[in-house]
Amino acid sequence: MTTSDAKQGGLIGWIEHRLPIFSFLDHAVGSGYPTPRNLSYWWNFGALAGIVLVIMIVTGIMLAMQYTPHVDYAFASVERIMRDVNSGWLLRYIHMNGGSFFFIVVYIHLFRGLYYGSFKSPRELLWMLGVVILLLMMATAFMGYVLPWGQMSYWGATVITNLFSAIPWVGESIVTWLWGGFSVDNATLNRFYSLHYLLPFLIVGVVVLHIWALHRFGSNNPLGIDPRGPQDKIPFHPYYTVKDAFGLGVFLVIFAAAVFFFPNYMGHPDNYIEANPLATPEHIVPEWYFLPYYAMLRAITFDIAIPFTGVVVIEAKLGGVITMFASIFILFVLPWLDRSPVRSARFRPIYQLFFWLLVIDCIVLGFAGAKPPEGTWLIIGQLATFYYFLHFLVVLPLLSVVERPRPLPASISEAVVKGGGTPLAGVRAKPMEKA
Amino acid sequence: MAEQASSAHVAHGEGGTRRDFLYIASGAVVAMGAVITVWPIIDSMNPSQDVLALATIEVDLAPVEVGQAITVKWRGKPVFIRHRTAEEIAEARAVSLDELRDPQTDEARAIKPEYLVMVGVCTHLGCVPLGQRPGQPKGDYNGWFCPCHGSHYDTSGRIRKGPAPLNLPVPAYFYLEDLRIRVGEAGEPGAGGAEGASHG
Numbered sequence: 101m102t103t104s105d106a107k108q109g110g111l112i113g114w115i116e117h118r119l120p121i122f123s124f125l126d127h128a129v130g131s132g133y134p135t136p137r138n139l140s141y142w143w144n145f146g147a148l149a150g151i152v153l154v155i156m157i158v159t160g161i162m163l164a165m166q167y168t169p170h171v172d173y174a175f176a177s178v179e180r181i182m183r184d185v186n187s188g189w190l191l192r193y194i195h196m197n198g199g200s201f202f203f204i205v206v207y208i209h210l211f212r213g214l215y216y217g218s219f220k221s222p223r224e225l226l227w228m229l230g231v232v233i234l235l236l237m238m239a240t241a242f243m244g245y246v247l248p249w250g251q252m253s254y255w256g257a258t259v260i261t262n263l264f265s266a267i268p269w270v271g272e273s274i275v276t277w278l279w280g281g282f283s284v285d286n287a288t289l290n291r292f293y294s295l296h297y298l299l300p301f302l303i304v305g306v307v308v309l310h311i312w313a314l315h316r317f318g319s320n321n322p323l324g325i326d327p328r329g330p331q332d333k334i335p336f337h338p339y340y341t342v343k344d345a346f347g348l349g350v351f352l353v354i355f356a357a358a359v360f361f362f363p364n365y366m367g368h369p370d371n372y373i374e375a376n377p378l379a380t381p382e383h384i385v386p387e388w389y390f391l392p393y394y395a396m397l398r399a400i401t402f403d404i405a406i407p408f409t410g411v412v413v414i415e416a417k418l419g420g421v422i423t424m425f426a427s428i429f430i431l432f433v434l435p436w437l438d439r440s441p442v443r444s445a446r447f448r449p450i451y452q453l454f455f456w457l458l459v460i461d462c463i464v465l466g467f468a469g470a471k472p473p474e475g476t477w478l479i480i481g482q483l484a485t486f487y488y489f490l491h492f493l494v495v496l497p498l499l500s501v502v503e504r505p506r507p508l509p510a511s512i513s514e515a516v517v518k519g520g521g522t523p524l525a526g527v528r529a530k531p532m533e534k535a
Numbered sequence: 536m537a538e539q540a541s542s543a544h545v546a547h548g549e550g551g552t553r554r555d556f557l558y559i560a561s562g563a564v565v566a567m568g569a570v571i572t573v574w575p576i577i578d579s580m581n582p583s584q585d586v587l588a589l590a591t592i593e594v595d596l597a598p599v600e601v602g603q604a605i606t607v608k609w610r611g612k613p614v615f616i617r618h619r620t621a622e623e624i625a626e627a628r629a630v631s632l633d634e635l636r637d638p639q640t641d642e643a644r645a646i647k648p649e650y651l652v653m654v655g656v657c658t659h660l661g662c663v664p665l666g667q668r669p670g671q672p673k674g675d676y677n678g679w680f681c682p683c684h685g686s687h688y689d690t691s692g693r694i695r696k697g698p699a700p701l702n703l704p705v706p707a708y709f710y711l712e713d714l715r716i717r718v719g720e721a722g723e724p725g726a727g728g729a730e731g732a733s734h735g
Contacts, residue, residue, distance in 0.1 A: 255662065259683065262661035277577075281586045284613030316704050363715065378606055380663040398684055401698050415700045418660060459553045473698075474685055 114353060126337075128315065133200055134333035136321035138516045142216075143319060143340075144347035145209035150307065151348060152202045155501040157300050159195040160244075167247065169293035171286045174249035175374040193363040199241050199354055200366045203389035206234065215455055217443030218320040224435040226313035231431045233306050238390070238428075240299040243292040245387060246284075250371030255384045257284045257292070263397075266418040323515055325508055332512035383472060390461050391469030395426040401483040423485065426469030430492050437492055439500035447506040451499050458491050549628040553651050586696065591719030593711065596650055604667045606655060609718050614706060615679070622650050626638045626677065627691035637701045641691040644705050652716065654706050657681040659699035664688060679703070 116122045124134040166185050168177040181188035210230070213219055219227035261278050265271040280287030318327070327333050334340075358365065366388055370381045376414045386394050400419035403412045415423065431439075445452040461484050468481030509515035592609050594616065599605055604617040610645045615683030617625075627641040646650050657664050659681065665671040666679035666688075674680030674687035681688075693702040709722025 255683075260658040263661075265661075277581050279582075280580055280584045281611060282590070285586075285611045287583065287586065294606065377611055378663065379609060380665075382680060382682055384662065398698070416698050417700050420698070472682075472685065491542075 128311070129341065131335040131338045132421035133318075133336040134327075134330070135319055135336045136327055136512055137332060137334045137339075138321050138323060138512050139319060139340065139343070140322050141343070141347060142212040142322070144344055145205050145212060146314075147344040148208055148347060148351055149202065149205045151298070152198060153303060153307065156195060156198045156202060157304075158514075159191050159198065160297070160300065162191050163195055164297060164408040167293075167472055169247065169290050171249065171289055171375070174247065174289060177409070178248045178424065190359070193359045197355065197358045197363060198365065200387070200389065201245065201351075202237065203241070205351075207389070209233070211459060214244040214322075214458070215445045215452075216320055216322060217324050217438070217440075218443070219435050220438070220441075220443050221435065222317050223313070225322065226310060227305055227435060228432055229310040229313055231428065233303055233310060234431075235428060236299055236303045236306065240296060240303065241387065241389070243296040243299070243396070245371075246289065246292045247296060248371060249289065249375045251373045251375055251381050252368045252371040252384070254284060254375030254377065256386055257379055259286065259384060260386075261288075263424075266415070266421045268418070285377075320443060321507060321512060322444060322446065323449070323512055325512060328513075355430070385470055388466065388470075391467075392465035393424050393427060393469070395465040395481040396419065396427050396485045398469075399423065399478070399482045401473070401478065401482075404440070411476045427485075427488060430489070434492065434496075436497040440503065440505070442508065446509055448499075449504055449506065450503045453497050454491060454499065456487070461487050461491070551657070558560065591717055593715060593717050595682070596714040599650075601649075605716075606667050609654075609706065613655040614718055615651070615653055615667055615692070615703070616706075617651045617667075619649055619651055623677070623690040627689060630689065630691075630693075634695075636694050639691075639693060639702055644691050644693075646708075646710065650716075651690075651692060651706065652708055652718065653703040655679075655703065657683065657686055657699055658694065658701040658703065659684050659686055664703070 112122060123132070165183065166177065166181050166188060168174060178192070181192050183189075184406050185191075213227065213230070242256070242260060246253045260286065261275055265275045265277060267274060276282065278288070279285065280291060321327075368385065368387075373381075385391070397420045401414055402419075402421055403416050404414040405412045438446065440451070442448055443457050463482045464480065465488065467482060468477050469478040473481065576686070577632075590610060592607065594607055594614075596616065596618070598619045598638070599616060601618050602620050604615060606613045606615055608614070608733060617623075624641070630641075632638040632640065644653070655663050655667070660683060662681050662683035664674075664679035664681040664686070666673040672680045672682075674696075675690035676687050678690045678695075679688040680686070681697065681699065684698050686699035687695050688703055689695050691702075692705075706718050707721040708718040708719065710717050711717050
């Protein structure tokens with residue numbers, strides 16, 4: 101539908117006159133939203149994340165109708181969902197794997213932003229809202245994982261809530277407050293259930309802001325240069341609605357394969373043992389998407405003291421907690437750490453190299469987080485943590501100054517149509533032609 | 536409105552106007568009201584009365600043989616009680632305080648040296664250390680070993696190696712009778728309460 105359709109009569113025209121929702125949608129995701137013509141499949145993951153969020157909310161609401169948030173019944177109610185509730189197994193496996201796939205999609209979306217400099221001016225707030233969404237997602241995922249009340253649920257909750265006890269002076273009171281008791285117990289399970297239901301709707305709210313900020317300047321693109329005019333753009337609908345739909349199809353094939361053929365691959369078998377407050381599992385690991393942060397948490401095994409005095413400023417435990425939270429909060433200031441005016445890594449040969457080093461570093465951190473923090477893996481985890489912060493605090497500011505970017509193309513249409521050469525004669529005459 | 540107020544402010548000089556006073560006074564009342572309203576909401580998440588009512592337990596120590604350890608549940612957490620052997624007590628008392636990360640004498644950690652009572656929750660991130668049952672690893676110091684992040688505790692439950700910052704906490708407890716304790720209360724002052732030994 102185009103904007104002119106909305107001005108027509110009939111029921112749509114009648115509604116449009118009173119509530120201009122059709123033109124609103126048209127400007128948001130329709131033909132009235134001009135989009136850079138060169139977006140690659142890496143730009144699918146934003147829309148994909150939105151769809152996964154909807155899948156999670158729908159399956160979550162259905163599961164909530166069957167689940168009992170009580171320490172005596174929670175584990176059994178989840179088993180009942182798996183065995184007795186019609187299609188309960190399907191809803192739970194979709195929700196369980198949906199969490200993992202949500203993080204896969206969002207991590208790709210995030211690294212896309214890092215590679216193509218999507219966080220740079222004027223999209224800083226857009227980027228920061230994305231980091232807020234990531235934090236909310238992490239809180240939601242963590243609390244959701246507690247609800248089945250398995251061994252990993254219980255001990256994961258214990259370890260993570262205990263992080264707050266590292267806060268000087270008030271730490272213990274905060275942990276008691278979070279628990280609503282003296283350990284992770286019924287009160288904790290109840291409030292986590294309440295918050296696990298609430299937070300996704302907060303995420304929806306921040307997603308609206310995220311999209312609002314996106315529409316202010318439109319999508320970034322693989323070249324990282326601003327569109328110069330209409331010849332650089334195509335309407336979102338049908339070009340990107342169809343591209344997103346195709347990407348969604350591919351995603352759903354992979355997602356369905358996980359749900360139907362290896363639903364527990366990304367889970368942990370210990371979570372099929374009911375929570376036991378008196379026995380810690382041999383080896384506590386969080387879900388895979390938290391492993392890099394977990395590695396950073398455990399990398400700080402030493403107190404930080406004033407040299408030669410032995411006065412401890414930050415104990416190892418607090419140091420680990422600060423390091424872990426800093427690894428995410430540093431993303432908020434990323435637009436001011438990377439000062440290079442060139443957005444896309446395509447034109448930044450050295451940054452490109454360091455980008456891939458960061459990707460490898462995060463994967464290494466993930467492996468280190470899955471291993472007990474001893475011997476070689478502890479040292480690898482410490483080195484990888486050090487490098488993670490080195491990348492943001494030293495490499496990026498330095499590259500902004502020393503790197504010589506490759507020459508940028510004059511416009512998107514020039515680069516797209518001619519592959520980087522001089523513009524074709526007909527480019528400006530046929531702006532809507534498929535590239 | 537704001538312009539009027541500011542021009543009035545200029546007219547009345549440094550002292551401010553009656554309208555400024557009303558703004559500040561009503562703002563202060565609203566802020567206090569907000570705090571008073573929000574506090575019950577926050578406080579409702581603190582431990583409730585029924586949770587607090589179950590905050591003490593009594594334990595009979597008589598069946599615990601020398602060298603044996605038992606685990607009892609108190610406030611949802613495991614409490615370790617080990618009937619220590621003479622060697623274990625001697626080992627704990629031989630340690631110099633300089634070697635300890637969280638310096639505390641063994642005498643300060645047990646009312647009766649034979650019975651070590653402490654909360655079996657690792658002070659790092661709250662896992663339950665191993666070492667209570669025969670065959671479980673006891674760590675490098677013959678006490679307890681936390682499998683989560685590798686903290687080693689000695690025969691007095693003091694942190695010796697690994698990421699944990701503090702010793703295993705000694706809960707407030709006292710002897711009701713010769714071999715019967717109540718955990719969760721310090722008892723009468725001077726009656727041998729272990730409150731001073733607790734890390735809370």
